[in-house]
Amino acid sequence: MHARVTLGHSDIVMRPIGLGCMTMSQSYGAADRDESIATVREAIDLGVGMLDTADVYGAADAAFGAPSKGFGHNEELIGEAVAGRRDEVVVATKFAVQISAGGDVRLVGDPAYVAQACEASLRRLRTDHIDLYYCHRQDPSVPIEETVGAMGELVTQGKVRAIGHCELPADQLRRAHATFPLSALQSEYSLWERSVEAGGVVATCRELGITLVPFSPLGRAMLTGRIDRNQVFDTTDFRSTLPRFQGENLERNIDLVEVLQKFSAEKGVTPGQVALAWLIAQPLDVVPIPGTKRASYLRENTAATRVALSVDEIAQLGALFDQAQVPGGRYPEAGRG
Template sequence: MRPIGLGCMTMSQSYGDADRDESLATLREAIDIGVGMFDTADVYGAADAAFGAPSKGFGHNEELLGETIAGRRDEVVLATKFAVQMGAEGAVRLVGDPAYVTQACEASLRRLGTDHIDLYYCHRQDPSVPIEETVGAMGELVAQGKVRAIGHCELAVDELRRAHATHPLSALQSEYSLWERSVEDSGVVAACRELGITLVPYSPLGRAMLTGRIHRGQEFGATDFRSLLPRFCGEGLDRSIDLVEQLREFAAEKGAAPGQVALAWLLAQPLDVVPIPGTKRASYLRENSAATGIALSIDDVAHLSALFDPAGVPGGRYPKPEDAR
């Protein structure tokens, strides 16, 4: 299998409308070409409500993936998540008590049409529940054979260590890319390497910015949550594109696309990394998967790291609360 997975969220929410038939075709092709992991979550399809957009419904993405893998379950590594619930008017609620962990897993198994999940993540830790209780309940699912391995998302180093001490974590999913490297400064990357935990970067292409397909003055529709993000608006957008233009020049020298170089940079990091770029189009899926063939030297990696020095990347990851819809 390829060391690049597929983030399936975009087929259900957050990045504009998706065509169902096109999404299914992309998922089937991903299986055909040996994509390493399919990443989903029970909330994908419902979370658009948090950004003021219409919801396809809780579980939509899992059901889409479940339809795709019917009859081909043994060809895929399946990862899904629990803990995020959507309340009235898009209010986000985190739930991580042991009873809910079991309930959520059973519901995901039904939607996915399988008897086991290869990698089961806690999407975000419920602050009202000790992480040991949540992870302990996830460990029980492993003992029962319903889950093969467990992971967590967006943990600080101390939380990561506490979780791993309760039950070994196989993976930590966090945003990580040339464009977003806070997990380096926070010590998370070093901790994952020390503990033998695979880092699974989501948005490894900077929400498409690193593909070079975003242009100056681009406007994002009401169903595309990038319209709310500082790095995609006004001066932030212009400064981001300045950086990407330099990435484009570097990639051209390698005979590659900018996004392929960005993924190759991740794969060159000194720890186990499985990026999960999201796409709903087969052409982009093929382009992303081909990044495994891009060879970067130590000097290339250092040059790209310096080019995207975090101090020079504009804006924050998310809007300030007062700026959100």
């Protein structure tokens, strides 16, 4: 495996790949609880660096008209899965997004709620501390300094080891970091989705010493090569709402992935492993968190840390998936996921 990395401005040291646990509770169709728990436990056995969850995971399907497992479902599952092995893994969770039974989304980031949400997550996770605590999305009605300041208090109190934020533009990232040192920024980032490069976020993370934690590093499975041209997504699958997975956009994106498949076959690895290796090879600390609920995919993803790419290959792959070549918006025009 690649050398361990230190998470931003913290004493947390981990291997440079994590496990996104959201799919065990929502967004990508049905999941088996026992299988999900077994996958988490195998991740610990394999030395996966981080388990990524959020208090809202389990409830968010309501925003897309699908059945909800309930707020806190994923945290409770992770709490059960890591029982007895809590100190062997980094646990990251998030607060700020609330979703009603009718699917209405609200962001809450006032200091009182920050403390309240943390206590609730600690209970569900069955732990006395959270390793990495993120603000999931910034509440626009609350100055970011107030939200991050309250998160910093949790570090002072010993309830949280390090803090991070999600999907901030560069200017907001600077303001947050000036309030209390951020150790991580979680944003969508992959060969297929590079807006954090164009917007200066990657450069800002590098300058400030903030670890970038890419979610959807496999392009919501597009970069694995397992999605074909005739793919039809169930209405309970989040991808059924995303422009990049529809019609002509899907066709053109698969054209790109077929080139990636040829490249990976020549190296004797999978397309997904190449996509993860490309992220890990970037010139700053990057800890991708590919999501899966199946142990077989977990093992494949973890093995990506053994894939070596040359400087020329990294550039070649980056050029193949230049954003101008990727058709379709990241989210529906009507709103974000």
